[in-house]
Amino acid sequence: MSPQHAYIRRQCEGKLKQLAAHFPVVVVSGARQVGKSTLLEHTFPQYTRIVFDPIMDIENARSEPDLFLDHRKPPIILDEIQYAPELVPAIKRRLEKDRKPGQYLLTGSQQWGVMKLLSESLAGRAAFLDLEGFSLPEIAKADFSSPWLERWLKDPVHFLQTPCKKLSLPFPLYEQIWRGFLPETEFLPANLIPDFHLAYQRTYIERDIQQLADVSDLQLFSRFFRLCAALTAQEINFSQLGRELGITPQTAGRWLELLKATFQWYEVPPYSGNTIKRISGKPKGYLCDTGLACFAQAVSSFPVLGSHPLWGALFETACISEIRKACRLMQTPPNIYHWRSHGGAEVDVLLEWNGLFYPIEIKGKTKLDKNDARGIEAFKKNYPRLKTAKGLILAPVETAYSLDKEVVVAPWDIL
Numbered sequence: 389m390s391p392q393h394a395y396i397r398r399q400c401e402g403k404l405k406q407l408a409a410h411f412p413v414v415v416v417s418g419a420r421q422v423g424k425s426t427l428l429e430h431t432f433p434q435y436t437r438i439v440f441d442p443i444m445d446i447e448n449a450r451s452e453p454d455l456f457l458d459h460r461k462p463p464i465i466l467d468e469i470q471y472a473p474e475l476v477p478a479i480k481r482r483l484e485k486d487r488k489p490g491q492y493l494l495t496g497s498q499q500w501g502v503m504k505l506l507s508e509s510l511a512g513r514a515a516f517l518d519l520e521g522f523s524l525p526e527i528a529k530a531d532f533s534s535p536w537l538e539r540w541l542k543d544p545v546h547f548l549q550t551p552c553k554k555l556s557l558p559f560p561l562y563e564q565i566w567r568g569f570l571p572e573t574e575f576l577p578a579n580l581i582p583d584f585h586l587a588y589q590r591t592y593i594e595r596d597i598q599q600l601a602d603v604s605d606l607q608l609f610s611r612f613f614r615l616c617a618a619l620t621a622q623e624i625n626f627s628q629l630g631r632e633l634g635i636t637p638q639t640a641g642r643w644l645e646l647l648k649a650t651f652q653w654y655e656v657p658p659y660s661g662n663t664i665k666r667i668s669g670k671p672k673g674y675l676c677d678t679g680l681a682c683f684a685q686a687v688s689s690f691p692v693l694g695s696h697p698l699w700g701a702l703f704e705t706a707c708i709s710e711i712r713k714a715c716r717l718m719q720t721p722p723n724i725y726h727w728r729s730h731g732g733a734e735v736d737v738l739l740e741w742n743g744l745f746y747p748i749e750i751k752g753k754t755k756l757d758k759n760d761a762r763g764i765e766a767f768k769k770n771y772p773r774l775k776t777a778k779g780l781i782l783a784p785v786e787t788a789y790s791l792d793k794e795v796v797v798a799p800w801d802i803l
Contacts, residue, residue, distance in 0.1 A: 393575050395430050398423065399525060399532045399717055404431055404517055408490040411515040412483050415469075415494045415506055418519035419651035419676055420592035423571045424495040427519065428465050435463045435493060440471035442599055453478035462491035469494040473502035480509050487513065498596065499649045520651075521569030521677055523713045524801050528555035536802045537714035541722065541741050544778045548796050552788040553803040561784050565702055566690035568679015569709065578690070585683035589613070596650045603643070608633065612643050616653060616675060617684035621701035621708070623670040623728070624655065644673070652676050656708065659725035659738050661771055672726045678706050703752030704736060707782050707800050711737060711748070722746070733766035745776045750800075751783045761795040768794075 404427070407414045416424045429437060438460065440446050449456040449472040457478050466475065479492055496503050506514055525532055540547045557564060558574070567573045567581055576584055593613065594606055603609050615632055629640035647653035655671040675681045685698060693699055715721040722741035728734040737748040747764045764779035779795040788798040 393571075395426065396522065396526055396529065396571070396574075397532075398427050398519075399523060399535075399713070400517060400519065401427070401431055403717065404428075407515040407517060408432070408493065410489050411513065412487050412489055413479065413492045413494065413506075413510055413514035414490075415496060415503070415514055415516045416519055417496045417499070417503060417516065417651070419521075420497050420596070421570050421572060421588060422519050422521050422651075424497075424519050425465075425467050426571070428467075428493050428495065432463070432465065432493060435465045436460065437465040437467060439467040440469065442471050442595075446472070450474045454481075457482065462488075463493070464491075465493045465495070467495050468497060469506070470496050470498045470502040473505060476502060476505050476509050480513075483510070483513050497592075497650065498600065499651065518716060520709065520713055522571055522574060523569075524555050524557065524710055525803070527564075527569075527574060528557050528801075528803075530555055530803055535714050535717055536798075537711060538718055540780065540798075541739065541746060544746075544780075544796070548788060548790065552799065554786070554799050555801045555803050557801060562693040563690040565678045565706055566682050566687060566693055568677040568682070569706075570677055570679060573679055581679065582683055582688070585680055588680065589683070593647075593650065593652060597646050600646055600649055601642075603646075608635070609643060612640070613647070613652075614684040616644070616647065616673070617681040618698065619673065620675040620681050620698075621704040622672065624673045625670070652680075654712075656724055656726050656737070659727045659740075661774065674705050674708055676709075678702050678709075681705065700752045703784075703800075704750045707750045708737065710800070711739075715739075727763075727767055729766065729770065731766075733763050733770075735763045735767050738767070743775060745771075745774055747776065747779045749779065749781045751781055753783060754785055756781060756783060756785075756791060756797055758792060761791055764795055 404414065416428060418424055438446060440449065445451055447456055453474040469475065559567060572584060573581055597603055597609060612633055615629065626637035626640045630637045644653060653673060653675060655673050657671050658669055660669065681702060687693065687696060712724065715724065722739040725738040726736060727738050735747045736750045739746040739748065747767050749760065749763055751760050760781060761779060768776055781791065781795060781797045782800045783797055785797055785799050788796060791797050
């Protein structure tokens with residue numbers, strides 16, 4: 389987030405402070421430009437901050453890690469730690485002598501290499517916090533005390549009986565999806581949003597990819613990224629990915645791992661129970677941000693989204709992202725799956741929490757009928773002995789209501 393913009397509170401601030409109060413190292417990871425540095429600087433203004441660079445050896449941190457730490461006493465923020473992996477063993481040696489909490493706050497934009505080294509070397513001494521783009525409550529600057537998802541999981545009946553309140557968002561639905569949820573896009577005028585996304589793709593995605601692996605044809609990789617955007621909210625088929633671009637399924641899989649390593653892509657695993665042979669075993673994949681997906685698919689402005697063939701997938705991508713963000717705030721997050729039978733019946737999201745399953749469908753329309761709940765009904769028929777809560781459909785509606793006695797409809801932007 390640019391320094392000229394007013395700081396927008398993040399829902400994870402409380403958890404971040406709690407982690408820093410009990411662990412000597414806290415690692416905040418996530419994609420570029422999701423606000424990791426801004427979050428740490430705002431939450432811990434008394435900490436010194438050092439930003440590492442892929443080219444320059446800042447203050448000889450890579451060549452002389454112990455000397456660097458001798459001159460940079462904690463508490464300290466070490467930004468983009470993947471560019472100075474030599475510091476990790478040096479930090480470990482210091483923690484063996486002093487395990488005082490809150491000494492080192494680290495950020496990272498890559499899941500490979502140094503992040504794996506951190507989890508292995510600092511096991512038991514480091515806590516990890518994943519950060520994504522803004523959530524809807526953050527954009528609306530709303531009260532964070534009672535997230536809707538946790539209320540739903542704890543008591544679906546009471547959730548419906550409570551009067552529905554919607555978030556007051558600065559942009560209408562199509563524009564919010566088109567802008568995406570990276571912090572900077574909340575402040576830019578609409579005509580500059582494509583410029584931001586172009587710079588993001590060039591500066592961050594392609595640069596990080598080059599540092600992680602030897603991708604000789606960046607133009608082909610850019611086409612691969614655009615293809616992934618077109619396939620967001622679909623089951624992953626490496627053969628299809630490769631066939632579309634004339635690359636092998638192995639290369640497609642490796643490139644997808646690169647996108648995952650830079651937090652640009654994530655997957656939701658399939659649920660399988662006793663009828664495992666009848667259930668598709670493919671995960672569903674999602675691009676990290678709907679704004680990047682719109683740019684990659686050359687959606688030039690938000691008014692066209694309503695009739696765009698990708699609208700349903702983009703709306704699902706946005707809703708899944710909100711669910712993931714809400715789950716991460718919970719003390720014990722639910723397991724997240726999707727479900728699809730070979731006959732075509734599917735449930736977009738299946739949450740498992742305290743031995744109970746919560747099926748959630750996502751529909752990017754306002755007029756709903758019982759046909760929109762067929763996936764939930766099919767899931768319950770396939771697993772009659774499974775403890776399953778009432779089904780939920782998230783949609784761009786104005787208020788929550790019962791579709792029938794087993795399914796509830798709720799606004800996707802509910803408070």
